[in-house]
Amino acid sequence: MSSVGRAGGAGRAGRVVRAVGAGLLVLGAAASPAVADSSPSASPSDDGAAPTSAGTSFRTATEVDQGQKATASASMGDYLYWSFPADAGQRPTVKATVKLPDAHASATWQVDVYDGLRRRQACQYGAQTRTAAQDAASVELSCTLRTVRAWSEPWADDPLPGTYYVRLTTVGLKAADLGLPVSAEVQVDSKDVGGAAAVDGSLAEPLVPGVAVAAEGGDSDEESEGSVAVLSSIEPDDGWASGWWSDRWVWTAVGGVLAALAGVGGYSLTRGRSVRPTP
Incomplete structure (x- = not known):
């Protein structure tokens, strides 16, 4: 050449x-x-202060934003409930700290997380159950859930967008410790997994529990059954289904552009060089 x-x-x-x-x-x-x-906001809500009490059942669970630290004073043997919202693409981590009285016997504490259908969700990792020794001043628990999916098969037990419940209690409590005062702190944070957890599908509505209530002044059965009271009014800062956009869209576009550039480059390198005939 x-x-x-x-x-x-x-x-x-x-x-x-x-x-x-x-x-x-x-x-x-x-x-x-x-x-x-696409990253979810982990800052607490500016509308109000952090909760200072906990519910005693699913129906009375105290609502808490992600990133907020909720506190509560209770007694050993009580069941403490909080609720928080989790959207598609998030991987929530629940952390709980229980401050114990000066004199107490060894006790086992456990934190459980349930979804909007009250299905107990397994912890991907974390110390969900711990035993506090007699001289322990506090005990710390944690539970990291699986990534919340936008859609799942009806028979599956996958985490879905909606309200989640945290239950904190003691397991195998001795009678001598029943009723001793304790204080608890709970905080929920999430990591945005991104396009790696994206699926082709979405729920029509998030799993937010509600009950049918009678309408005031309703004469017909349709009117009396048409009103629904939502048990949990809290939701993500940017609304439900906020994770419709993910980095999977970006990298799909990147792959398409790179493929086009590679095709143009290959053609430019392999095409024959035109030679003008000598007059």
């Missing part, structure tokens, strides 16, 4: 490399804010 041909090929290769590099820079700049925007 002549020096002119080699120079022309090197020039075409350089142009292809520059084009691919420019495309990657543009896509990287576009992907960075998109991925950042």
Whole structure:
């Protein structure tokens, strides 16, 4: 090959490399804010202070935002309930700390998490159950759930968007310790898993429990059964199904553009060099 041909090929290769590099820079700049925007807000709500009490059942569970630290004073033997919202693509972690009285026997504490259908959700990892020794001043528990999915098969037990309940209690409590005062702290944080957990499907409505109540002044049966009281009014800061956008869309577009650039570059490198006939 002549020096002119080699120079022309090197020039075409350089142009292809520059084009691919420019495309990657543009896509990287576009992907960075998109991925950042898909991250859920972990800051507590500005509407009110953190809760200072806990419910005693599912129906009376105290609502708490993600990122908020809820506290409660109770007695050994009580069942303490809190509720929080979790949306698709989030992996919630529940952390609980129980401060014990100066004199107490060894006791086992346990934190359980239930979804909106009151199905107990398994912990992916974390110390869900711990035994506090007699001289222990406190005990710390944690439970990291599986990633919340936007949709699942009816027979599956996957976490779905909606209200989740935290139950904190003692297991195998001795009679001498029954009624001793304790204080508890609970906080829920989530990690945004992103497009790796995205699925093709979504629920029509999040799993937020509600009960049918009679309408005031209703004469017919349809009117008396038409009102529903929502047991949990708390929801994510940017609304339900906020995870419809994920980085999977970005990287799918990146793959398509790279494939197009590779095709153009391959054609430029392999096509024959036209030679003008000498007059």
